[in-house]
Structures are given as structure tokens and as C-alpha cells.
Amino acid sequence: MRYRVTLMERTNAGGEPSENPPEYVAIDVPEGVVIERTFVERTKPAAMHSEEQLEEDDSFLSVGSETWDYEIADGRDDEFLAAVKNSQLAMECVPLGDDNLSAA
Numbered sequence: 001m002r003y004r005v006t007l008m009e010r011t012n013a014g015g016e017p018s019e020n021p022p023e024y025v026a027i028d029v030p031e032g033v034v035i036e037r038t039f040v041e042r043t044k045p046a047a048m049h050s051e052e053q054l055e056e057d058d059s060f061l062s063v064g065s066e067t068w069d070y071e072i073a074d075g076r077d078d079e080f081l082a083a084v085k086n087s088q089l090a091m092e093c094v095p096l097g098d099d100n101l102s103a104a
Contacts, residue, residue: 017064
């Protein structure tokens, strides 16, 4: 089974990631659950506007997102979904069917 997971990504004043969101999922995933992980896209914080630095008043908006596709071992979905929930960074977790795979 494959899942598309969008994770919250905290950034610094320049809009660059200050942490690696997939690591928060990996902490709770037992070995052998994730077969493959593929980066899909990164969304910069809304506060970036057209500037290279966040303005002081906008620093609370310094959150972007990263989206990853995860291929999960057969029968181990519950373990993966528990780890995603425990990460506390997941904004969305969507199972990908055959229709989604051909469009990706």
C-alpha cells in the first residue's frame, strides 16, 4: 500500500527548513514497515511573500510543508499510520490507489 503524507515543516527566517519532518515519522516506525519513501514536493511558508527573509511580524507564519509518498509493507499499515499520527507533524495522510499512482 502507498500513502501520500504531507508534513508540517518549520523554517528559519530565510524560509529554509530548520528540521527534517520525515525523521519524526521514522522515530516510531518499526524496521521493515516502510519499503520506500519518495519526495514529492515542498511548499514554502505563506509569509515568504516575494521577499527572501520573513518579516518580524510574519515569523509566526514560518511553516511550510513537505509531501512524501511512502510504500508500506503488506499488512503493516496500522504501524505506519500510528507513527504518522505520533509524529504530530502530519497535516494529511492519503492512501494512494492505482488511479493516484498513474497520475503521480
